[in-house]
Amino acid sequence: MKTRLQRLLPLAGAALLYGVILLLMATKVLPRSYQQMLPTICTYIIMAVSLNLVVGFLGDLSLGHAAFYAVGAYVGGMILRYLTAIPFGVRVIVAIAAAAAVAFVIGGAFLYFVRKLHGDYLAIVTLAFGEFVRSIVKIIPGTGGSAGLTDIPTIAAGAFPIKYIKAFSWSYVIMVISIFLIVNLIRSRHGRAIMAVRDNSIAAASVGINVSRCRIVTFAIAALFAGIAGVLYAANTAAVNPADFDYNVSIEVLVMVVLGGMGNIGGSIIATIILVALPKVLLDAAQYRLLIYAIALIAMMMLNANPRFTAFKRRVSEKTSKFVKSLGRGRD
Amino acid sequence: MKRVLAKLISVCLTLLMVLPMLAGCGSSSEEIIIGSIGPLTGGAATYGNSVKNGMQIAVDEINAAGGINGVKLKLEFMDDENDASKAKTAFENLMDKGMDVLVGCVTSVPSVAINDLVLEEGILQITPSASQKEAAQNPNSFRLCFTDPLQGTTMAEYAYNTLGYRKAAVVYNQDDSYSTGILETFRARFTELGGTVVVEAPFSNTTEDFSAHVTKIQDTDADYVLLPFYNDMAAKFLTAASAKSLALPLIGSDGMDGILNYLQGEDAKLAEGLIYLTPFIASDPDEKVQQFVATYTERHGDAPDQFAADGYDCVYVIKAAMEKAGVTSNDIDNEALVAAMHEITVDGLTGSVSFDENGEPLKGAKFAKIEDGKYVAVQG
Numbered sequence: 001m002k003t004r005l006q007r008l009l010p011l012a013g014a015a016l017l018y019g020v021i022l023l024l025m026a027t028k029v030l031p032r033s034y035q036q037m038l039p040t041i042c043t044y045i046i047m048a049v050s051l052n053l054v055v056g057f058l059g060d061l062s063l064g065h066a067a068f069y070a071v072g073a074y075v076g077g078m079i080l081r082y083l084t085a086i087p088f089g090v091r092v093i094v095a096i097a098a099a100a101a102v103a104f105v106i107g108g109a110f111l112y113f114v115r116k117l118h119g120d121y122l123a124i125v126t127l128a129f130g131e132f133v134r135s136i137v138k139i140i141p142g143t144g145g146s147a148g149l150t151d152i153p154t155i156a157a158g159a160f161p162i163k164y165i166k167a168f169s170w171s172y173v174i175m176v177i178s179i180f181l182i183v184n185l186i187r188s189r190h191g192r193a194i195m196a197v198r199d200n201s202i203a204a205a206s207v208g209i210n211v212s213r214c215r216i217v218t219f220a221i222a223a224l225f226a227g228i229a230g231v232l233y234a235a236n237t238a239a240v241n242p243a244d245f246d247y248n249v250s251i252e253v254l255v256m257v258v259l260g261g262m263g264n265i266g267g268s269i270i271a272t273i274i275l276v277a278l279p280k281v282l283l284d285a286a287q288y289r290l291l292i293y294a295i296a297l298i299a300m301m302m303l304n305a306n307p308r309f310t311a312f313k314r315r316v317s318e319k320t321s322k323f324v325k326s327l328g329r330g331r332d
Numbered sequence: 333m334k335r336v337l338a339k340l341i342s343v344c345l346t347l348l349m350v351l352p353m354l355a356g357c358g359s360s361s362e363e364i365i366i367g368s369i370g371p372l373t374g375g376a377a378t379y380g381n382s383v384k385n386g387m388q389i390a391v392d393e394i395n396a397a398g399g400i401n402g403v404k405l406k407l408e409f410m411d412d413e414n415d416a417s418k419a420k421t422a423f424e425n426l427m428d429k430g431m432d433v434l435v436g437c438v439t440s441v442p443s444v445a446i447n448d449l450v451l452e453e454g455i456l457q458i459t460p461s462a463s464q465k466e467a468a469q470n471p472n473s474f475r476l477c478f479t480d481p482l483q484g485t486t487m488a489e490y491a492y493n494t495l496g497y498r499k500a501a502v503v504y505n506q507d508d509s510y511s512t513g514i515l516e517t518f519r520a521r522f523t524e525l526g527g528t529v530v531v532e533a534p535f536s537n538t539t540e541d542f543s544a545h546v547t548k549i550q551d552t553d554a555d556y557v558l559l560p561f562y563n564d565m566a567a568k569f570l571t572a573a574s575a576k577s578l579a580l581p582l583i584g585s586d587g588m589d590g591i592l593n594y595l596q597g598e599d600a601k602l603a604e605g606l607i608y609l610t611p612f613i614a615s616d617p618d619e620k621v622q623q624f625v626a627t628y629t630e631r632h633g634d635a636p637d638q639f640a641a642d643g644y645d646c647v648y649v650i651k652a653a654m655e656k657a658g659v660t661s662n663d664i665d666n667e668a669l670v671a672a673m674h675e676i677t678v679d680g681l682t683g684s685v686s687f688d689e690n691g692e693p694l695k696g697a698k699f700a701k702i703e704d705g706k707y708v709a710v711q712g
Binding site for chain 2: 031032033035036037040138145146147148150159160163237238239241243244279280283289290
């Protein structure tokens with residue numbers, strides 16, 4: 001069994017990483033374009049990790065994760081924009097709570113209605129649901145229609161580099177909390193139930209797991225975190241537009257999950273960082289950018305499937321965990 | 333062996349992360365850097381590429397003539413794929429490169445998205461072609477093209493005063509703020525002048541067949557039809573209008589420019605007689621225009637559109653403002669430069685332009701007509 005200290009070690013690591021990045025930002029060692037990218041990376045990490053819950057751990061294919069991202073962005077964006085009586089810091093937290101709740105309910109309700117569908121059929125319905133949400137927000141009053149919701153008060157306010165430090169701090173803290181909650185969920189009894197449903201749903205049902213309920217709740221939880229990511233997006237960019245949530249976003253996040261390895265949280269995080277940073281790093285390559293991006297993606301997928309690389313990854317992770325264990329023992 | 337490979341990979345990855353950072357730090361040249369952001373890839377790519385090509389011609393001309401007070405210009409153009417968040421990344425990238433003034437964004441949504449970032453930096457911003465009202469609302473942001481609302485007013489006055497029409501039928505795209513924006517101000521101005529809008533027929537982004545719209549117009553006693561939407565949809569409308577032999581005169585907004593790209597060969601006849609508002613016509617006999625058209629055609633193989641002309645004019649507007657503000661190095665006093673923008677008048681390809689206190693352009697509108705499958709300037 002792990003000691004409590006060992007469990008908290010990753011959080012200590014996260015705090016250390018935060019300190020290092022903050023130092024790089026404050027001293028402007030990190031160029032502006034990279035600083036601007038950091039909150040986006042945090043947002044996408046929440047998206048990828050929460051989608052991994054559905055695709056990797058539950059074993060259902062979803063092509064509509066952007067739908068809940070949109071729900072969160074609009075609910076959060078409208079609260080930030082219109083409820084100006086509440087002080088800003090509190091408003092962000094209210095927005096996150098409300099968006100999480102709405103996304104949770106919509107995600108759960110959606111899967112409740114299509115709970116009989118599996119595999120490719122579910123994938124197509126989720127794809128349609130994504131487009132459905134995008135069209136419906138256009139006719140809800142207060143969303144700004146097809147021109148989008150603008151003038152959202154932003155967490156990235158102030159002069160450089162203060163604005164990015166603020167935006168990054170909000171995003172990073174919420175990201176760490178989200179990952180922490182999701183990892184704990186997976187390690188819990190419920191997490192084992194989720195994986196049992198993935199591995200063999202008949203066997204899972206035979207030992208008393210309510211398969212439908214398990215799927216609905218897992219999907220709703222994934223939607224909840226996508227909703228939180230949506231609020232971060234809205235609060236970061238200060239403007240949301242229905243066009244920001246088309247199926248390409250869902251596919252992009254799915255690629256991150258697949259590249260990182262289904263059912264592998266750490267992999268999702270690393271893949272997200274690479275895939276968000278890559279287009280930015282390639283921005284100077286002008287017209288060859290999209291070509292290089294595509295080739296890099298293919299190369300990474302092939303490398304990932306290579307047995308020697310897999311063995312290499314396993315060795316690294318074993319060494320790391322051995323190191324972490326020794327660290328925990330040393331302080332115990 | 334495997335250990336060596338692992339080390340090699342980690343070194344490569346580290347270099348990949350570190351090298352671009354170093355690249356971002358070394359911008360201590362003597363040039364004035366004009367940054368620009370627009371779509372070079374994706375659905376709106378023609379707009380960004382046109383602006384970029386137009387700007388490059390202007391920058392080369394100015395540099396060949398000795399620059400601005402002896403200081404050379406350098407154009408840095410970044411792709412935003414017509415996407416708000418990519419435009420922000422592009423903006424920060426340009427700031428890393430030491431951008432001094434910004435021409436952009438080319439399209440409205442990205443333009444609105446980066447407005448406040450530019451305001452914080454205080455540098456001069458001039459958008460060549462973002463027509464949404466909010467795209468130039470800050471004190472340091474200017475606009476070269478007409479706004480959507482201004483187009484509506486201009487077209488109402490032209491139809492009522494110049495052409496003498498009294499009853500308008502309007503077909504518009506209800507999904508597009510460009511289209512609805514023009515409609516609103518057009519309706520207000522046209523009614524104010526004494527005309528009536530007899531029918532308003534909305535369509536959506538997914539509309540393929542316009543026969544119902546044409547029938548609806550034919551049931552009224554309209555004098556003419558106003559088409560404030562983009563050329564791809566207009567091509568579909570013209571096909572239906574011809575099938576139902578609609579005989580009314582047609583007037584379009586500046587989104588109509590390039591309509592003939594959608595109507596090749598025999599189909600070009602469908603657009604015969606169509607009039608539309610535009611800031612720039614390549615067949616304009618004006619000497620400057622013809623020189624620009626010749627250079628552009630030589631470099632890129634086809635004739636420039638209004639976006640290329642807008643980009644070209646933006647660079648000359650910046651030149652005029654810098655000369656007015658007495659800029660002699662790339663260490664620029666932004667406040668003086670912004671102040672100078674309000675004092676200059678530039679005689680450009682898209683007409684003579686000066687800027688009002690809100691940074692909006694003061695310039696006359698031009699109308700083009702399609703005759704024998706060609707764009708021709710309408711005189712007067």
